Amino acid sequence: MSLRIKRTSKPAPLERSVPVFAALGDETRLKLIAVLCVGGAMSITQLTAGTALTRQAITKHLAVLADAGLVRDAKIGRERLWEFEPNQLDEARRSLEMIASQWDSALERLRLAVETP
Amino acid sequence: MSLRIKRTSKPAPLERSVPVFAALGDETRLKLIAVLCVGGAMSITQLTAGTALTRQAITKHLAVLADAGLVRDAKIGRERLWEFEPNQLDEARRSLEMIASQWDSALERLRLAVETP
DNA sequence: ATTACATGCAATAAATGGGTTGCATGTACG
DNA sequence: CGTACATGCAACCCATTTATTGCATGTAAT
Numbered sequence: 001m002s003l004r005i006k007r008t009s010k011p012a013p014l015e016r017s018v019p020v021f022a023a024l025g026d027e028t029r030l031k032l033i034a035v036l037c038v039g040g041a042m043s044i045t046q047l048t049a050g051t052a053l054t055r056q057a058i059t060k061h062l063a064v065l066a067d068a069g070l071v072r073d074a075k076i077g078r079e080r081l082w083e084f085e086p087n088q089l090d091e092a093r094r095s096l097e098m099i100a101s102q103w104d105s106a107l108e109r110l111r112l113a114v115e116t117p
Numbered sequence: 118m119s120l121r122i123k124r125t126s127k128p129a130p131l132e133r134s135v136p137v138f139a140a141l142g143d144e145t146r147l148k149l150i151a152v153l154c155v156g157g158a159m160s161i162t163q164l165t166a167g168t169a170l171t172r173q174a175i176t177k178h179l180a181v182l183a184d185a186g187l188v189r190d191a192k193i194g195r196e197r198l199w200e201f202e203p204n205q206l207d208e209a210r211r212s213l214e215m216i217a218s219q220w221d222s223a224l225e226r227l228r229l230a231v232e233t234p
Numbered sequence: 235a236t237t238a239c240a241t242g243c244a245a246t247a248a249a250t251g252g253g254t255t256g257c258a259t260g261t262a263c264g
Numbered sequence: 265c266g267t268a269c270a271t272g273c274a275a276c277c278c279a280t281t282t283a284t285t286g287c288a289t290g291t292a293a294t
Contacts, residue, residue: 014151018144025139026282030131037220040227045240055241057283064281078240078291086220093213096206103154103203110157143252162270172271174253181251195261195270 017095020088023068028053029061033070033084041074041083134212137205140185145170146178150187150201158191158200 024030032047048058062082065071069088074081141147149164165175179199182188186205191198 014147015144018142018147020142021138021147022142025135025137025142027132027135028282030135030138034131034216034219037216038223040223043240053282054284056243056285059241060282075241080241084220086217089213089217093210093217096210096213099151099154100203100206100210102151103201106155106157145252160270170252171254173255173273176271177252192271197271 011098012091012094014095014098017088017092019068020070020092023064023070024092026061026064028058029065032058032061032065033089036071036082036084041081043079043081045079047082128215129208129211131212131215134205134209136185137187137209140181140187141209143178143181145175146182149175149178149182150206153188153199153201158198160196160198162196164199 024033028051031051035047035050036042044055044059044062047062048055051058062071062073066073070085071082072085074083141150145168148168152164152167153159161172161176161179164179165172168175179188179190183190187202188199189202191200
């Protein structure tokens with residue numbers, strides 16, 4: 001039996017990354033992601049401490065990030081810990097690389113068309 | 118004289134990518150970027166043709182993309198041609214890679230801390 | 235049990251975003 | 265010149281987002 005690479009995996013449509021980009025397109029949320037990335041799991045009050053916003057504002061931002069699949073939460077005792085979830089961010093990264101590579105090949109086609117009359 | 122890699126280049130603060138992500142966080146705009154990427158420079162009416170929206174709606178979306186530095190425009194005769202501008206998108210890509218790598222190293226530190234008592 | 239802390243829920247209020255319509259302007263072409 | 269086409273500008277509408285305040289609930293700790 002030969003080694004099988006999964007051939008059925010689709011290129012993941014660009015649209016799927018829209019909510020991820022929208023979630024990252026806010027300074028507060030991007031900072032939250034960065035903080036969670038280096039600091040591991042943190043509670044809401046901990047995350048609020050670093051900002052000029054209210055706890056509830058941060059809670060809503062975390063909800064947006066969670067809807068985009070960028071963070072996960074788990075209740076521990078009386079507090080709720082949030083942690084970064086890398087899957088969706090990786091997919092967004094692939095989306096950007098997809099666009100960039102299409103651009104590069106378009107440039108290449110143009111260059112060839114110009115150089116060879 | 119030794120070969121000098123530019124040491125003074127700053128890591129490009131994460132914030133700078135916020136407007137870029139915000140611009141990409143909309144289905145219409147992400148499609149516009151994709152279209153401009155493969156199709157080269159296009160006029161507003163051309164870009165509008167592929168959508169269910171008004172010309173003015175597309176104009177506004179293009180303005181958002183331009184503010185984020187993702188597209189450039191040039192007036193040619195009576196029409197205005199828009200083309201993709203890869204610089205900001207590349208920077209956004211680097212931002213995501215920065216975050217991902219920080220996450221990876223954080224995981225690595227955690228793994229080491231657990232395995233070595 | 236009581237006090238302190240962490241969070242959830244709901245009702246706002248203000249601002250932003252996405253979209254439309256109507257009209258004006260500028261350029262090309264017969 | 266006059267008509268057709270590409271675009272610009274401004275006012276407006278509606279839905280969503282962002283952030284706040286006030287109060288309720290649940291869990292810890294003394």
